[in-house]
Structures are given as structure tokens and as C-alpha cells.
């Protein structure tokens with residue numbers, strides 16, 4: 001049965017509902033439209049080229065006039081082996097030298113305002129283009145920039161290019177850098193360790209590809225029209241996004257699902273048909289979970305594209321689209337697909353909507369996404385063996401974070417310009433894992449409810465606002481009333497470790513000659529690392545009695561002395577495993593009754609393993 | 621088929637008659653494993669003996685403790701890994717030395733049983749054993765080196781097989797263990813490994829028998845022997861292997877049963893005993909491999925030297 005309403009009633013409902021505070025518009029304030037793009041692009045599959053024409057409408061939202069415009073020309077990172085990007089990269093030689101891995105962007109013409117030709121006036125320095133303006137652009141004033149460009153696509157090895165008939169088109173068009181409030185441009189070269197930062201805006205993109213191609217992209221498909229030259233043009237529109245990506249392949253199949261009004265498309269290669277429902281299940285779970293944990297996903301469309309983005313595999317996030325190649329691992333034993341998708345989908349909130357500066361403070365995106373991924377894995381698969389469940393080996397997502405963190409915990413702090421990290425390993429260990437472990441530690445200290453509220457509050461307040469680290473740390477104090485600043489100072493801006501130890505425990509009779517009476521008990525605690533965080537201590541006595549204390553951890557050591565009725569049996573620091581950042585939980589406890597059986601079990605198993613090893617190396 | 625079973629039974633009898641070989645094999649494994657394992661034991665007891673959380677290990681694997689353990693001992697472990705590799709090489713050389721003794725004693729035993737040939741190794745018992753160790757070390761070492769290109773060649777064949785498989789049916793997923801593609805890859809790998817291993821055994825037998833010949837002559841003779849008696853040598857080898865796989869599966873089941881209920885002291889001990897019983901078994905069984913194949917060789921060569929003595933046996937062998 002269909003219910004038809006008179007049009008005046010519809011208008012009334014629309015007007016009335018949209019003005020109720022907290023509904024719709026208030027829930028989803030549009031982002032400031034700073035850089036808006038109208039792009040027409042044609043894919044040349046023979047020449048592996050893009051022919052593009054774009055019109056950027058840029059608004060000066062800073063407090064000062066701008067006399068030069070800065071734009072990113074990301075594809076130029078691949079123009080030779082001597083670019084900053086390639087020199088910093090640890091890529092194998094074939095990618096640096098191979099002709100097929102060369103890519104670039106050629107600017108053919110630039111017009112500014114109403115037809116002022118800037119051709120020849122621009123200055124290009126690798127991936128940055130400067131456009132001097134004849135007249136400064138005043139605050140709040142806008143300017144139109146028209147650019148005619150071509151992109152030579154490399155074979156995909158770093159998030160962009162072609163692989164056979166498939167195309168991964170990311171960071172492909174001349175893109176405005178960010179003009180800060182102080183009138184300075186936040187325009188960095190494309191570095192190997194760095195991801196991106198841009199203003200929000202509106203994108204209207206017409207993509208023309210051969211007629212047999214299927215496309216996935218940021219935004220909503222509003223039109224698809226066939227052309228006379230056996231090509232087809234897809235028209236996409238997106239608002240409140242800060243980048244535009246698209247993928248194309250003639251092999252793509254599509255599987256759809258609608259979740260709470262969001263249409264999820266999974267574009268996949270035929271060989272991954274079996275994975276389609278599993279991928280959509282994971283996406284559905286993640287969208288729902290993050291919606292309820294952080295706040296509403298502000299778009300009606302979400303696309304997952306099955307395409308390799310680089311030589312080392314991996315996945316990547318873009319506004320309203322993520323890439324994910326279904327893994328070959330048995331999904332019930334090693335839940336790699338879920339882990340990758342939970343991570344990339346979490347980026348929709350942190351990278352896509354909150355959108356901090358990834359050049360300079362990548363942890364605000366990657367650390368949050370990694371933490372969200374861990375929580376989603378816990379929620380979906382439990383706290384034990386949520387990543388690997390194989391032959392009694394149970395590994396959690398958080399274990400992987402800890403492991404990655406410990407690969408290089410001391411070379412760099414998480415808050416640092418991405419290109420200033422010692423290497424990719426240090427970037428990964430600190431920006432992703434250490435940051436995630438910090439959030440985990442905070443959550444353990446303040447409790448789940450407060451942490452959930454905090455993240456919700458952070459997302460609500462800073463959506464579309466590009467917050468900095470200090471915005472987050474201030475909000476923590478404001479919302480939770482807990483002063484984490486000393487911890488932030490050491491963990492986010494420092495390279496120290498967190499390592500507490502129970503150094504010794506002992507109980508002596510008060511009177512040495514008598515068997516009656518109490519004991520003088522002494523527990524010596526030490527802080528071996530630099531990170532100071534208050535810790536709980538739990539002591540257990542022979543009588544079964546348990547005593548809990550806390551230590552602020554400020555000094556390097558702390559001695560607990562007390563008279564007790566019975567002898568001490570054991571003492572443990574951080575009994576509830578609150579400190580996810582602790583680098584050695586094995587020295588967190590001491591017991592007077594040695595755990596011989598555990599050591600024996602471990603050793604006998606290793607011993608048998610060694611016997612088998614000896615047997616094998618002598619079987620030839 | 622009869623002579624294969626006879627060789628197999630004789631193999632068992634011969635090993636049983638020289639039980640001290642099992643003892644030597646066992647002591648070798650225990651001592652070398654202990655050398656490799658003692659540093660681990662020291663690290664384990666430092667990190668876990670007075671650690672309340674270590675009781676987690678009793679009920680399962682705890683990745684957090686292990687990750688922190690590895691991080692804490694990272695410098696020691698890097699030295700340990702280096703020493704481990706070095707020690708392993710020494711273990712291989714030591715085993716090559718001992719294998720001369722195993723093969724020498726078992727050869728004498730086989731000959732005694734088949735045709736009352738006088739002992740070739742001087743002395744008896746462990747004295748004879750160590751004499752054979754010394755005597756055949758050079759030859760055994762050469763064969764050990766020879767096995768490297770043999771295995772590489774087998775690996776190459778395997779790669780070619782995979783390439784052909786990939787060309788014919790396309791690349792499949794590595795992780796779908798149950799796919800026939802993966803199963804066939806594993807099966808081919810096993811068959812190639814078994815073939816090399818078996819060839820190695822006959823090379824050693826011929827090295828012992830034709831000790832005055834040049835190594836290349838030994839190789840030629842051994843290969844020719846295996847080739848002309850392929851059905852017998854392969855059948856015996858696969859009979860031995862299948863029984864071994866059966867025992868491994870049985871052991872796996874038993875161990876799972878015991879480890880499932882082993883949270884404390886006595887069960888850890890039972891599990892350990894079970895493991896050591898298995899080690900005794902595979903020491904014993906490796907000697908059976910050696911001695912069964914030796915018996916088969918002695919029987920075949922004896923009948924070849926004296927045709928007509930046991931027509932049934934020979935006819936069967938030639939597949940008539």
C-alpha cells in the first residue's frame with residue numbers, strides 16, 4: 001500500500017523537522033566549502049593517461065590576503081628516481097628505475113579569475129606548484145582557477161596507477177594546499193611516509209572511460225551517459241569531502257547492501273566473488289559500530305574497491321571509499337579482512353570527517369583508526385583470539401599493535417612531521433601503534449563509558465574542523481576532568497618507555513625470637529622507564545588477605561612498608577593490565593612461590609621442539 | 621612383495637639386536653637439544669619463574685607475555701639465534717660422524733643374518749661402532765655434501781611443477797589447504813623429498829660396500845641399483861614412511877588428549893614422558909629405516925651373486 005501525502009504537508013514536515021535542534025542539519029553541519037572542484041577527466045587506456053580539465057573555486061578563509069596560491073601535484077612524486085618521495089622511499093630498485101613505474105602530471109594551461117592566462121608564470125617544485133596572483137586574494141574572497149592537465153599513470157606501486165586493465169586513481173588532480181588562518185600555506189612536498197591534508201569542499205567530477213568499464217568513486221553517482229566514441233561518462237557529486245578518488249576496471253562485479261540508509265557497494269574482481277558477503281558483513285558491522293561509538297557517518301554512500309594499491313599490498317582510505325583486497329587466509333582462522341576493513345572504515349570518521357593534518361600530526365588519524373580497529377575487533381570477535389585462532393595460538397589485534405610498537409619504540413615520538421621520522425618502521429610503530437596503545441591505556445584508566453563519551457564528544461566537536469593534538473588533549477581534561485597532560489607530554493611528545501617493576505618482596509617476623517606476632521613486610525617497586533603514570537599495586541598474603549595500594553610513580557622507586565599478620569605471598573603492579581604501553585609485563589609481579597610448573601611446561605615443550613628440530617636437520 | 625616385508629622385519633630384528641645404537645641416537649638427541657635449550661631455560665626462569673602471570677602458560681599460549689619476553693631479551697636472543705645456527709651446523713657434522721657407525725654396525729648385522737659374512741667393522745659393541753664412525757666419516761661427509769645439489773635439483777623440479785600447474789590451471793590461493801592444487805603441491809614436495817632421502821640412504825650403503833671405489837663410481841652404482849630395483853626400493857621406503865606417518869598421527873592424538881588435561885605438575889610430567897617416548901620411537905625408527913634398506917640391499921646383491929638359490933624371491937623381485 002502506498003501512502004500519498006499532499007505536497008504542502010511535505011513542505012511543512014520538511015521545514016519543521018529541519019529546524020528542530022539536534023535533528024539533521026544540526027546533527028550534520030556542512031563543512032566549510034573552502035576548495036571546490038569541477039573536473040572533467042577522460043581515461044586513455046592505451047596511453048595510460050588521464051586528460052583533465054578542472055575549475056577550482058577557492059575561498060581565502062584566512063585572516064590575511066594571499067598573493068600566491070599553492071597547489072599539490074602529487075603524481076610528480078613518481079617522475080624520476082630523484083624526487084623527494086623516491087629518495088625517501090625504501091622501495092626496491094625496479095620501482096625507482098623501471099620506466100613503467102614513472103608517472104607525472106603536466107600542466108598545460110592555467111587561467112585565473114575571468115580568463116587571465118597564467119601559463120608560464122607558475123613555479124613547479126616537484127609536487128608543489130605556486131601560482132603568483134596579480135592581485136592578492138583578500139580574506140573571504142574567492143577565486144576561480146582553471147587548469148588543463150594530463151596525468152601519465154605509472155604502474156601501481158604507491159596508491160596510484162594501472163595494473164593490467166585496472167586503474168587506481170588517487171591523488172591525481174592539481175589540488176589546493178591548505179591556507180592556514182595565519183595566512184601561511186600548509187603545503188608540503190609529497191613524502192614517502194606522509195599521507196595527506198586538505199580543505200573540505202564540493203566535488204563535481206565527470207569521468208569518461210571505455211564503455212565496458214565500471215567505476216567506483218568518492219561521492220554519489222548522479223548520471224551515467226553513453227558517448228558516441230564508445231565511451232561512457234560517469235558523473236559523480238560529493239560534498240563535505242576533502243579528496244576525490246576513483247577506481248576503474250572492466251572486470252568489476254558489484255555487490256550492494258543498504259545499512260541504516262547507507263548504500264554500501266563492493267566492487268570486486270570475479271576471483272573474489274566468494275568473499276563478497278563476508279566483506280559486506282564486515283563493512284556493515286563496522287559502519288554500525290562506529291556510528292554508535294563516535295557519531296553518525298555523514299554520507300549516504302560507501303564504496304569498497306577490490307584493487308591492489310601498491311607493491312606491498314595493503315589498503316587505503318579515501319573519502320567515502322576504501323580499498324581492500326580480500327585475503328587468501330581462511331577468514332575464521334586469521335581475520336585479516338575484518339582487521340583491514342575495520343581500520344580503513346574507522347578512517348572514514350577520523351581521516352574523512354575529523355580530518356586532521358596528516359602531514360604533521362598523522363597520529364590523530366592513524367592512531368585513532370588503529371585504536372578503533374582494535375575496539376571493533378574486540379566487539380565483533382571477543383577479547384581472546386580476535387585476530388588469529390590457530391592451533392591454540394590466540395592473537396588479538398592489540399597484541400599486533402604491541403608487537404609493532406616494540407619494533408621501534410624509541411626512535412621518534414608520535415607527534416612529529418611525517419617525513420622527519422627515522423624510517424617507515426619508526427613511523428608505523430609510533431604513529432599507529434604507540435598512539436593506539438596510549439588511547440587504550442587512557443580507556444583502561446578512565447573506564448569504558450568515559451572513554452566512549454570522550455571519543456563521541458571529540459568527533460562531534462571537531463567534525464570537519466581539522467583539530468590539532470592540543471585540541472584533543474584540552475578536550476580530554478574538559479570532558480573527563482582527568483589530567484592526562486603529563487602522560488601526553490611523555491608519550492606523544494617523548495620517546496621514553498613505560499616499564500614498572502616489582503623489585504623485591506619480603507616479610508620478616510617482627511620479633512626474630514618469637515614465632516607469634518606479626519611480620520614486617522616490605523615491597524620495593526621501581527620505575528625503570530621514563531613514562532610516569534600512577535599504578536595500582538596488589539599484594540597477597542599467606543592468609544589469603546589482599547591489600548591494594550596506588551603509587552604515583554613520580555620517583556624512580558617506592559618502598560611499601562607495613563606490619564602484617566602473615567607473610568607476603570605475591571605483589572603485582574597494574575594487576576588489571578591497564579597500562580597497554582607497559583613494555584615488560586614480565587617484571588610486573590613477584591611471588592615467593594615460584595611458578596615452576598609454568599616454566600617447566602614451557603621448557604619441556606621447547607625441548608621437545610628442539611629434539612624434533614635435531615631429528616629434522618639430521619634427516620638428509 | 622614378500623622380500624620387502626622380510627627386509628622390514630629383518631630391519632627391526634637387526635636394530636633390536638644392536639639396541640645400544642638406539643641408546644647412542646637418543647643420547648645424541650638429548651645432549652644436542654639440551655645444549656640448544658639451556659639458554660632458553662635460563663631466560664624462561666628469569667622472566668617467568670616468579671611471575672604471577674606466567675601461570676597463563678599452563679592453560680594456553682599468552683602472546684602478551686611472549687612479546688614482552690622477546691623485547692626484553694632481544695639482544696640476548698640475537699646472539700642466541702647466531703649461536704643456534706652455528707651449533708646446528710656442528711650438530712649436523714656430529715651426526716654425519718655418528719651415521720658412519722650406525723650404518724657400519726647395521727650392515728654387519730644384516731650380512732651376518734643373511735649370509736654369515738665375517739664382521740667388517742673391527743671390534744664389537746660400542747668399540748666397533750666408534751671404529752666405523754671414524755672409518756666412514758670421510759665418505760659420509762662427501763655424501764652429505766652431495767645431498768645439497770640433489771635437494772636443490774629436487775627443489776628445481778618442484779618449482780617447474782608449480783609453474784606448469786600455474787600455467788595449466790591458474791594461480792590458486794595458497795591458504796586454501798584443502799584445495800587439490802595445494803594438496804598436489806605438498807604431495808609432490810613430499811615424494812621428491814622421499815626420493816632424495818632414499819637415494820641418500822643407498823648412496824651410504826654403496827659407500828660402505830664399495831669403500832675402495834671413487835665417490836663417482838659409488839654414485840653411479842647406487843643410482844643404478846635404485847633404478848634397476850626401483851619397485852622394491854620405493855615400496856620398502858613407502859612402507860616405512862606410511863607406518864611412520866601412522867605413528868605420528870597416533871602420537872598427535874595421544875598428546876592432544878594429555879595436553880588438554882595438563883594444567884599442573886603431574887600432567888606436565890606425563891606429557892613430557894609421552895614426548896620422550898616419541899623421541900625414543902623416532903630414534904628407533906630411523907635405525908629401522910637404515911637397517912631395512914640395508915637388508916634389502918644385502919638380499920638383492922646376495923641373490924644376484926648366487927642366482928638360482930631362491931628363485932621365488934628373485935622372480936618376484938623382477939616382477940615376473
Ligand SMILES: [Zn+2]
Nearest residue numbers: 343347366369
Ligand atoms: Zn590507516
